[in-house]
Amino acid sequence: xxxxxxxxxxxxxxxxxxxxxxxxxxxxxxxxxxxxxxxxxxxxxxxxxxxxxxxxxxxxxxxxxxxxxxxxxxxxxxxxxxxxxxxxxxxxxxxxxxxxxxxxxxxxxxxxxxxxxxxxxxxxxxxxxxxxxxxxxxxxxxxxxxxxxxxxxxxxxxxxxxxxxxxxxxxxxxxxxxxxxxxxxx
Numbered sequence: 001x002x003x004x005x006x007x008x009x010x011x012x013x014x015x016x017x018x019x020x021x022x023x024x025x026x027x028x029x030x031x032x033x034x035x036x037x038x039x040x041x042x043x044x045x046x047x048x049x050x051x052x053x054x055x056x057x058x059x060x061x062x063x064x065x066x067x068x069x070x071x072x073x074x075x076x077x078x079x080x081x082x083x084x085x086x087x088x089x090x091x092x093x094x095x096x097x098x099x100x101x102x103x104x105x106x107x108x109x110x111x112x113x114x115x116x117x118x119x120x121x122x123x124x125x126x127x128x129x130x131x132x133x134x135x136x137x138x139x140x141x142x143x144x145x146x147x148x149x150x151x152x153x154x155x156x157x158x159x160x161x162x163x164x165x166x167x168x169x170x171x172x173x174x175x176x177x178x179x180x181x182x183x184x185x186x
Contacts, residue, residue, distance in 0.1 A: 001083060002102070004049070005042055005074050011053060015064040026053040026070050034074060038156045043078030044103045077103030079159050083146045084168070089138055092127060094120040099142060099161060106159040108144060113163050134173060141171040 009030070017025035030048045037045045050073050057066035079085065079101070087106065091098040096109040110118045116131040126137030136142070144161035145168055152158050163169045167177070 001077060001079050001085060002046070003043075003076050003078050005076055006071060007074060008069065008071050011051075011068050011070045013057070013066045013068060022053050022055065022068065023051060026051045026068060026072075030070070030072055038151065040151050042074070042076045044076060044156055046075045046077055046103055049073040049075055077101075077157075079106075079146050079149055079157070081146060081149065084143060085146060085161070086141060086143045086171075089136060089140045089142060092120075092125045092136070092138055094122075097127065097136060097142075099144065101159060104157050104159060106144065106146070106161040108142075108161045108163060112147075112161065114169075115164065134170070136170055143168050143171060143174060 011026045011029050013022070013025045013029060017028065020028075027048060027050070030051055034045045034048055039045070051070050052072070053068040053070040055068075057068040059066055085099075085101055085106065087099040087101045089097050090100045090105060096107055097113070098105045098107055110120075110127060113127065113136065114129050116129050119128050119130055120126075121128050121135070124135070124137050126135050128135050142163065144163050145165060146159060147162050148158075148160035150158045150160075167174055
């Protein structure tokens with residue numbers, strides 16, 4: 001899910017940054033340029049960790065800045081298909097759940113929660129499984145599987161999740177299932 005990438009680029013150091021060390025100035029510029037950026041290959045770039053700028057730069061006539069080749073390391077959030085993730089439910093709606101995955105929220109449509117009918121309880125708010133009476137509400141921890149990742153032009157990544165597989169769902173449900181399975185084996 002989180003990955004570290006080593007990249008190369010040319011960094012423009014503006015004149016107002018000349019009083020700082022080259023590394024410090026390049027790190028500031030790269031963070032402003034890359035943090036929060038979403039790409040198909042890297043996912044969401046969370047932060048620039050370090051940079052090694054070339055000490056020799058170039059000056060372009062008419063521009064007071066210097067340009068330096070640089071190698072730098074970024075931390076990126078890049079979920080992949082079938083990955084199992086855990087997160088906290090942050091929003092419950094009548095059509096599904098939003099789960100905090102760190103750099104973005106994942107979405108679980110109510111059809112991807114269980115094989116039984118589900119009702120929205122606006123007083124809690126929460127989603128109640130009608131056959132078993134189990135409830136998922138804001139603040140619950142869940143384990144889910146990524147089944148779709150889409151790059152959206154305006155919003156970043158859309159991560160679609162499912163709970164409809166064994167040992168996925170609310171963490172409390174998984175613990176009870178493990179206890180039941182262990183008792184059945186004895």
